[in-house]
Amino acid sequence: RAKDVIIPAKPPVSFFSPRSPVLDLFQGQLDYAEHVRQDSEVVLLFFYAPWCGQSIAVRAEIEQAASRLSDQVLFVAINCWWNQGKCRKQKHFFYFPVIYLYHRSFGPIEYKGPMSAVYIEKFVRRVMKPLLYIPSQSELLDFLSNYEPGVLGYFEFSGSPQPPGYLTFFTSALHSLKKDYLGTVRFGVITNKHLAKLVSLVHSGSVYLHRHFNTSLVFPREVLNYTAENICKWALENQETLFRWLRPHGGKSLLLNNELKKGPALFLFIPFNPLSESQPLIDEITEVALEYNNCHGDQVVERLLQHLRRVDAPMLESLALEPPAQLPDPPLITASPCCNTVVLPQWHSFSRTHNVCELCVNQTTVGVKPSSVSMPQCSFFEMAAALDSFYLKEQTFYHVASDSIECSNFLTSYSPFSYYTACCKTISRGVAGFIDSELEAPTIAFSSLEKKCEVDAPSSVPHIEENRYLFPDVDMTSTNFTGLSCRTNKTLNIYLLDSNLFWLYAERLGAPSSTQVKEFAAIVDMKEESHYILDPKQALMKLTLESFIQNFSVLYSPLKRHLIGSDSARFPSQHLITEVTTDTFWEVVLQKQDVLLLYYAPWCGFCPSLNHVFIQLARNLPMDTFTVARIDVSQNDLPWEFMVDRLPTVLFFPCNRKDLSVKYPEDVPITLPNLLRFILHHSDPASSPQNVANSPTKECFQSEAVLQRGHISHLEREIQKLRAEISSLQRAQVQVESQLSSARRDEHRLRRQQRALEEQHSLLHTHSEQLQALYQQKTRELEELARKLQELADASENLLTENTWLKILVATMERKLEGRDGTESLAAQREVHSKQPEPSGAPRLPGSPPPSASATLASERSNENRTD
Numbered sequence: 001r002a003k004d005v006i007i008p009a010k011p012p013v014s015f016f017s018p019r020s021p022v023l024d025l026f027q028g029q030l031d032y033a034e035h036v037r038q039d040s041e042v043v044l045l046f047f048y049a050p051w052c053g054q055s056i057a058v059r060a061e062i063e064q065a066a067s068r069l070s071d072q073v074l075f076v077a078i079n080c081w082w083n084q085g086k087c088r089k090q091k092h093f094f095y096f097p098v099i100y101l102y103h104r105s106f107g108p109i110e111y112k113g114p115m116s117a118v119y120i121e122k123f124v125r126r127v128m129k130p131l132l133y134i135p136s137q138s139e140l141l142d143f144l145s146n147y148e149p150g151v152l153g154y155f156e157f158s159g160s161p162q163p164p165g166y167l168t169f170f171t172s173a174l175h176s177l178k179k180d181y182l183g184t185v186r187f188g189v190i191t192n193k194h195l196a197k198l199v200s201l202v203h204s205g206s207v208y209l210h211r212h213f214n215t216s217l218v219f220p221r222e223v224l225n226y227t228a229e230n231i232c233k234w235a236l237e238n239q240e241t242l243f244r245w246l247r248p249h250g251g252k253s254l255l256l257n258n259e260l261k262k263g264p265a266l267f268l269f270i271p272f273n274p275l276s277e278s279q280p281l282i283d284e285i286t287e288v289a290l291e292y293n294n295c296h297g298d299q300v301v302e303r304l305l306q307h308l309r310r311v312d313a314p315m316l317e318s319l320a321l322e323p324p325a326q327l328p329d330p331p332l333i334t335a336s337p338c339c340n341t342v343v344l345p346q347w348h349s350f351s352r353t354h355n356v357c358e359l360c361v362n363q364t365t366v367g368v369k370p371s372s373v374s375m376p377q378c379s380f381f382e383m384a385a386a387l388d389s390f391y392l393k394e395q396t397f398y399h400v401a402s403d404s405i406e407c408s409n410f411l412t413s414y415s416p417f418s419y420y421t422a423c424c425k426t427i428s429r430g431v432a433g434f435i436d437s438e439l440e441a442p443t444i445a446f447s448s449l450e451k452k453c454e455v456d457a458p459s460s461v462p463h464i465e466e467n468r469y470l471f472p473d474v475d476m477t478s479t480n481f482t483g484l485s486c487r488t489n490k491t492l493n494i495y496l497l498d499s500n501l502f503w504l505y506a507e508r509l510g511a512p513s514s515t516q517v518k519e520f521a522a523i524v525d526m527k528e529e530s531h532y533i534l535d536p537k538q539a540l541m542k543l544t545l546e547s548f549i550q551n552f553s554v555l556y557s558p559l560k561r562h563l564i565g566s567d568s569a570r571f572p573s574q575h576l577i578t579e580v581t582t583d584t585f586w587e588v589v590l591q592k593q594d595v596l597l598l599y600y601a602p603w604c605g606f607c608p609s610l611n612h613v614f615i616q617l618a619r620n621l622p623m624d625t626f627t628v629a630r631i632d633v634s635q636n637d638l639p640w641e642f643m644v645d646r647l648p649t650v651l652f653f654p655c656n657r658k659d660l661s662v663k664y665p666e667d668v669p670i671t672l673p674n675l676l677r678f679i680l681h682h683s684d685p686a687s688s689p690q691n692v693a694n695s696p697t698k699e700c701f702q703s704e705a706v707l708q709r710g711h712i713s714h715l716e717r718e719i720q721k722l723r724a725e726i727s728s729l730q731r732a733q734v735q736v737e738s739q740l741s742s743a744r745r746d747e748h749r750l751r752r753q754q755r756a757l758e759e760q761h762s763l764l765h766t767h768s769e770q771l772q773a774l775y776q777q778k779t780r781e782l783e784e785l786a787r788k789l790q791e792l793a794d795a796s797e798n799l800l801t802e803n804t805w806l807k808i809l810v811a812t813m814e815r816k817l818e819g820r821d822g823t824e825s826l827a828a829q830r831e832v833h834s835k836q837p838e839p840s841g842a843p844r845l846p847g848s849p850p851p852s853a854s855a856t857l858a859s860e861r862s863n864e865n866r867t868d
Contacts, residue, residue: 012082015050020063021070022046024077028085033076037102040074042128045108047091047098049081055097057115064117065124073124101127106174112181114247114501122274123181130173132188140195143188144210145304147286149239151231152208154190154201165205171228176235182245185235207231211240212301213293242289243268243494248502259495260526266492266549269499269506269520270540281519282496283308284542289494292549295486358423481546488553492523510562512536521545522562523552530561563637576618578629582636588629589642594683595653596675598630604647616672620718621679625655625707650675652682655707680711 016024025033037043046062048055066075080087080096097115100108101124109127113119134140134152143150151173155163166189173187190196199208200218205226207219217238224230248255259265270281287308294301485491499506499518507513510533511520521534521544532552538544551559565582580588580597589595598614600607618628631638633647644651650664662682668674683704 009083012050012079012085015048015055015079016059016063016077021066022063022075022077024079025087026050026077026079026082028079028082028087030078030086030090033078036074036076041104042073042124043102044073044075044124045100045102046075046077047080047087047093047096047100048077049096050079051081052096054115058097061115061117061120065121068121069124072128103127103130103174106171109174109178110181114498116501118274123177126177127174130177130187131170132186134188134190134195135192137195137198140190140198141304141307143186145286145307146186147242147282147289149185149235149241150188150210151185151235152188152190152199152201152210154196154204154206154208156193156204157191163204165226168226168228169205169207169231172231172235175228175232179232179236182247184241184245185239209235209238211238212242212290212304213295213298214240242286242293243496246495246497246502248505259493260524262493263527264490264492264523264525264552266494267497267505267509267522267524268494268540268545269497269503269511269518271500271518272496272498281540285494285496285545288542288545288549291482291546292492292494293483293485295483297482360423481550484549484553490525490553492549492552508564509533510564521548523548523559532559533562561639563639565637566632566635576615576628578627580629580631580636582638585631585636585638585642588627589653590658591627592655593625593627594655594679595627595629596679597651597653598628599633599644599647599649599651600630601632601634601647603634607648610648610670613670613672613675617675620672620676620715622710622714625710626679652679654683656704676715680708683708683711 012026012028014024014026016022023036033045037045044066046058048059062075062077066073069075078087079085080091080093080098082088099111099120101111102108111120111123113123131153132143134143143152153166153169155166155169157163169187169189176185176187190199190201196202196206199210199216201208205221209217209219211217217234219226219231219234224234244259246255246259268285270285272279272282287305290301290305290308497505499520503511503518506518506520506522509520509522509524509531511522515536519540520536521540522531523533524531532548534540534544534548548559551557563582578588589597596617598607598610600610614628614630621628633644642651646666648670650670652662652664654660654662662678664670664675664678668678
């Protein structure tokens with residue numbers, strides 16, 4: 001296996017331009033950053049990764065903030081991704097970029113807010129100056145009337161340049177920024193003794209936490225140690241906020257979900273500039289929040305409201321909150337009545353003579369006309385009891401003429417001490433049109449004596465309308481907004497979002513996508529699964545906000561639930577099936593013909609299988625008198641009375657009885673014959689449940705009969721068309737069968753050819769196997785012959801070797817024999833010479849052989865060394 005090839009990382013390059021005011025340590029020199037940090041008062045460290053898209057996007061924001069604060073703050077950028085740098089080895093970040101701020105030796109303070117230049121600059125300035133100096137009463141009122149909680153410290157600088165406890169208080173302000181990056185708690189310093197008395201601060205070193213509605217607190221030095229951590233913890237635990245800023249980070253988060261679980265929420269989207277000194281819109285929102293939560297009419301809150309309104313007021317002796325006075329218990333019986341207007345449905349027996357009745361709940365036996373009284377806030381239970389009693393005693397008004405107003409008093413069914421007054425009359429269609437067009441009131445369902453086989457409005461249930469549309473003399477503006485949060489069970493939590501950053505959330509709630517002024521208000525009630533929006537045509541200001549909150553808080557809210565639907569422009573006009581959206585629902589369903597509506601969703605697996613059934617149904621029914629439609633409920637909201645709890649669901653809206661819509665039975669299969677039976681059954685007036693008071697007229701029966709005859713004739717024509725199609729299908733079937741028979745014959749022929757080919761293939765396969773066996777046999781024989789030849793070759797080689805050794809032995813023996821013969825001849829010669837006298841010469845050494853013997857020995861050795 002080849003070794004892994006490791007390419008060394010490319011050396012890092014500068015992340016910021018050389019002309020940037022940011023000191024770029026692109027090699028991760030963390031030790032140098034610590035060195036330069038010691039020489040600066042405020043330092044911002046920007047840890048980045050060169051590949052990180054968020055780091056690249058924030059780079060320009062950091063440069064913009066540095067260009068404005070470079071003379072006061074040192075901006076240092078550190079590459080924490082270079083593997084050879086100290087930053088990568090010592091820091092282990094899970095995300096990039098990371099921003100740390102240091103105020104001298106205190107830090108790090110991590111910034112987690114929006115990565116925008118203005119927000120970063122605002123946070124840096126808070127770190128630079130964590131304490132706000134308050135020299136006058138006007139600035140004190142500005143500090144206390146701000147929507148953010150405020151902590152004040154009183155220190156006397158006359159005795160020493162740094163009073164005892166001042167450094168601790170200063171450090172506590174930095175601790176609050178470290179724990180709460182949003183900086184919701186502001187810290188201020190008072191050096192004037194008279195200003196300190198206004199907030200109940202007497203001794204130098206005292207700390208005061210201002211709260212608008214609950215009792216303000218003074219730091220208990222006798223209970224807690226006077227440390228920066230304790231002061232910060234005490235302020236964060238006891239703070240009181242008018243409203244909260246929400247800054248979703250854009251990822252998966254439960255921030256909005258956790259806030260919505262607390263109750264109804266008012267979301268205000270406003271363009272916010274953190275660096276701006278003046279925020280008029282936020283001041284108006286603060287004023288609304290103060291009035292909304294001022295349940296006890298506190299004088300300090302009133303003084304702060306006057307300051308926000310820039311109203312001159314006398315100097316205050318003290319701003320410390322007094323204990324709230326005990327409110328008197330509300331009386332069990334009220335002298336003035338509460339009134340609401342009831343619009344009668346068409347099925348109600350009153351609709352023959354009246355269509356509007358106004359109920360006033362009062363505790364006197366004498367009836368009071370609604371036009372002569374004011375409109376206090378009503379109890380829900382009182383009005384519910386009056387409604388129930390009113391419907392039980394409806395026969396009392398049978399004798400009243402339709403053009404008159406008649407009032408009667410009745411005892412409620414639930415309380416023997418409560419009475420209600422009912423005043424009923426009929427409003428003509430002209431008045432209704434005037435109400436709809438001029439006053440832009442909600443659509444009202446009116447009954448009429450000239451009822452025909454058509455429906456003019458969607459109402460089927462009695463509902464409450466605002467009295468000022470029907471009875472202009474009644475004053476509906478007497479409700480006091482101050483302290484409304486304590487008088488309703490739908491108390492709102494107020495949240496602010498910067499529309500420059502989070503306008504996408506506003507668009508999802510119903511704000512227009514293309515608008516110049518990004519201001520939007522919406523109320524979201526998760527418990528009721530509904531939300532309401534402020535009319536985008538209205539400006540976001542104090543009056544509109546108060547009206548919006550009041551309309552939500554009243555017993556019968558005139559606000560309409562905002563329905564979010566898909567864009568109808570992207571649905572092309574269908575020839576057979578009409579695609580319905582939220583905007584076109586009323587137009588399609590309430591048109592003057594029968595409507596069959598299918599509820600579906602893209603995730604519904606069974607819904608697509610019904611498409612062909614509804615297409616055939618639309619072809620069989622006349623389009624001029626019948627509409628087949630469908631709606632995607634996953635993308636389109638509908639009023640609650642038209643929502644369904646399962647998919648697919650089919651609803652049928654008859655032509656002349658839109659309020660008596662019928663649901664297709666769940667236990668019946670959705671087929672074309674079943675749908676036709678269902679439509680014919682429920683489109684017949686005789687099959688619908690009716691009472692004597694609401695029996696259809698003769699004209700309705702005649703029109704229904706004509707309509708049914710038209711349906712029957714149309715169905716007969718469709719049946720004839722189907723029969724013609726069946727005959728053509730039968731002829732096509734014969735042709736297909738003939739083609740199938742010829743195809744079968746071809747198949748048989750191909751099968752025979754296939755069998756013949758298979759037999760030939762088997763023979764060839766057998767012959768191949770035989771040849772293979774013969775080949776293997778010959779191969780084995782050749783291998784045996786080769787083995788034998790190898791053995792013969794080995795034997796021949798051995799024989800040659802033995803022959804060579806024999807030759808050498810014979811030669812050796814021959815030499816030995818020759819040497820023996822030579823020895824014998826020499827011996828004979830010695831004997832001959834021995835008989836002769838020795839010649840005189842050099843003397844022979846004792847023990848040395850004779851010359852003849854040495855010569856003989858040399859000759860023998862030469863013979864032994866000789867080879868043939």
